[in-house]
Amino acid sequence: MSLVVYLAAALLALTCVLLFRRPRSALRNPLTASTCAVVAIGAVCFTCSAPITLATVNRLTGIPNFGAPLTYGMISAYSCSWVVLLVQWRGGPPALLRRMTLVGTVVYGLLIVAIIVLFTLADAGTERLRDLGTYYANTPYMREMIVLYLVGHGACTLVMGVVCLRWMREVTGPLRTGLRLIVVGLVFDLVGFELAKITAVVARWLGHDLDFLSTTLAPPVVSVGALFCSAGFMLPRLLPPAITHWRSLSDYRTLTPLWREVRWAATTPKPEPSWWELPHARLQRLEVSIHDALLALTPHFDDHVRRISLATAIHDGKTPRQARVIAEAAMLADAARHADSPDGAPLGTSSGCRLRTLDGLGTRGLVELAQELGQSPVVAAARQGSVAASRE
DSSP states (O other): OOHHHHHHHHHHHHHHHHSSSSSHHHHHHHHHHHHHHHHHHHHHHHHSSSSSHHHHHHHTTTOOHHHHHHHHHHHHHHHHEEEEEEEHHOOOHHHHHHHHHHHHHHHHHHHHHHHHHHHHHHHOOOOSSOOOHHHTTTTTTTHHHHHHHHHHHHHHHHHHHHHHHHHHEEEEEEHHHHHHHHHHHHHHIIIIIIIIIHHHHHHTTTTOOOHHHIIIIHHHHHHHHHHHHHHHHHHHHHHHHHHHHHHHHHHHHTHHHHHHHHHGGOOOOOOOOOTTTTTTHHHHHHHHHHHHHHHHHHHGGOHHHHHHHHHHHHHOOOEEEEEHHHHHHHHHHHHHHHHHSSTTTOOGGGGOOOOGGTTTTTTHHHHHHHHHHHHHHHHHHHHTSOOOOOOO
């Protein structure tokens, strides 16, 4: 059991590190801060509930079962963090958000205080690391403490499920997928933890023994449920930037033929990527260097090469857009060849030639240009000097 909950705690802690990689910006954003709080408290909650942790806490404090109110209090704090996160995620007027956050915090704060008070009043001198809930199901004050934390956590789970199901009808994309994951996690939590624990406790009240539901079934099921919920909270936060960086990495690789073609003409330092640099930052630095090289090659652009290549591409069945990109890629390849030759004097800027493919397209225009540089036979002919051109 300890291995299962420790694994869940480790995964939640790793998630918290990923979300909290920029502490200053994370703390300024209530939504990010709330998400980090949910994941962090969840990791602490699972760590506290492991039998090894419970035994250690009991030994260090010298109080049998001291780990029980600690774990139940953390579960209540975990439920409170879910409520606060849902309030921040849903959004609304700042005053309303603050009021709802305060109400949720006060309610679960009082619940935690009640758990501590009931444990103090109870007679729980026998240490129970795995079956405390069922062993003390009929013990005064301990009975009320157990019921209280189960009711508090169950109420949070039900409210979260209803709100997520309603909200799911209004949103699309990663947010809707995240809500679905949360609902799946809440089902695991409600059935595998709440229902199992309550059934085992009620069975003890009625004189039966269904302790395996609480000791064997509930821990792994609630661990899986927590992972689903955490994934649902994180997905809308991490997926968009992950997609952006993935596309940036793809574009960075696609621009390699273009950079090889013009890198010798760049006046800025060669963009050497660092292992820690994110793909989007790498792509931006490479684009700056490419634009610098293209600017240096502008005086060598020959419109005659562009026109011949355009006619050839159209004759080969290319669309007007494709033909224009191929023609400008051929003009660029010819300019790079001519500028790199010993007698490559510039044509001068009076020709007015420029790469119109890049107008208003940014990275997309560079990517299209790079693709044609690497695969078009028309561009290959211009690179070899096979396109007829007149130099003035």
